[in-house]
Amino acid sequence: MPGRWRGRMDLDLEARTENGWGVLAVKGEVDLYTSPQLREALERLVGEGASSIAVDMTDVGFMDSSGLGVLVGVLKRVQERGGRMALVAPREPVKKLLAISGLDSAFIVTPSLDETIGL
């Protein structure tokens, strides 16, 4: 079910289902303060039955390991169901965090949402 909400400072989340994918567009900064919001939104998508998840990170200006931890947790849940999880258009600092953590190959990283969900 589509949903849009703005909660704590610096994070805006918009969820929808598209072409069989659960899509979450994230806007703002993801850190220890805002990452619970990200977790809640992603778990809601998974709970609503989305087998594969695309996180649109085009407008994520900053993310630290708190956010990465949330993504890893959801990745595990999605993989347990045989689904896939894609990070769409992460900016260079986020890519660098993925590389440092050795998780850059754990996620599908794609440049565009349309390419990810096969539109």
Place this chain on the structure above:
Amino acid sequence: MELQTSPAIQEDRFSLSIPASIEQITTARVFCSTLARHLDEGEEFVEDIKLVVSEGCSLAIDEGASGPILLEIVVTAHELLLQMEFMPSTPGERIPDSGPARAGPRLTRLDVVNGLFPGARVERLGERAVLRVSAPRTAPLGS
């Protein structure tokens, strides 16, 4: 927030004291990124510093820091020395260098910091703990 700069040519010191609360992590990031940009550092360096400060503040909060987190940046011609001092909830116990991971099975906040600037470490100063990070400057000398 306290902003101080010394008249010394060789070294300038900037400091910020914030409550150890998750809402204030962004304040520390803004402070450090503004300073790095003021020093004409490139955007990659600025983003690296933001990540270091965010992980450092989060580490302090993970450790149950009470009282403020004291952030000091010493600027020299060649590097930025970041120190983040806090009072852990369990004074006297060693802050684990490789404590509970949030980002993955083996990844720690200090791992992330070291991935950006190797040699980062957490030291004890009596009941306080200090994260120390040396970030080599990328801007031309004299900036």
